[in-house]
Amino acid sequence: MPGGRNTKQKQHIISILKNADRPLSINEIYNKIIKHLPRIAKSTIYRNIDLLLENNLIEKFHLNDSEIFYRFKEHRNDHAHYIICNECKSVYNLPTCPIREIEASIEAEGFTIKEHQIQINGICKHCSTNM
């Protein structure tokens, strides 16, 4: 089991995130999980989320304003390049990494790039036809 022991709490958290079609907040995870594990404590979710983050299995997002969401990574070295619908919060991947082209010129200036992220917000096709 990645990131420690295989508890049913952790199983549920992973499966909830894996099956979600968009990033979830701690509360959303909690509200889903209590249906199956009514006695689970929120601190358990916080602790497991930390473990999963440390083990690079999930990633953290700041969507709208200050709300924090988590998403299961398909590939451990995914890096954040997303198109997010403000309505339904669906997350699409960017097909290419537009940073790659300008990376060289930035590094030429003496800046060492450690990570980068790109986020595009808007309204997806589906939501715009339903409005």
Next chain:
Amino acid sequence: MPGGRNTKQKQHIISILKNADRPLSINEIYNKIIKHLPRIAKSTIYRNIDLLLENNLIEKFHLNDSEIFYRFKEHRNDHAHYIICNECKSVYNLPTCPIREIEASIEAEGFTIKEHQIQINGICKHCSTNM
């Protein structure tokens, strides 16, 4: 005065942000401002920051992990395209917007882009020579 009345609290907050060479957190603003206005309440800073955000004079960042920072906008329609040094937190602007080139293809898929942001983190020239 943009965003309401011209109080000395607001004057100070604006001038602190204008003169900062990097984004500042609420606490950093507070610690600077109490030197001049010892009785200022943190809630006043929160309220003014909200006002300035609504009036599009400053913008909000999530730097490292969950720390929130604010920065004075040079131009009201600046959009976030930054290169940030993880060490000294200096913020540099990206010379070009690499999104522009892929915008058309995303919109062609039926997605309406509302806003986007790009953030590149790393170590700046100055900090890497001092290590």
Next chain:
DNA sequence: GTAAGTGCAAAATGTTTGCATTTCT
């Protein structure tokens, strides 16, 4: 003068921690 803004204290929110108990391995 009056409405907006402030300071203060209290409340609400979100997250973390300590500890006794439970559960994996």
Next chain:
DNA sequence: AGAAATGCAAACATTTTGCACTTAC
């Protein structure tokens, strides 16, 4: 058996709110 994880309650940190007082206009 032993270590790690859990549930619970309390602690913490951050942000928001209510209200009487002050200040800008």
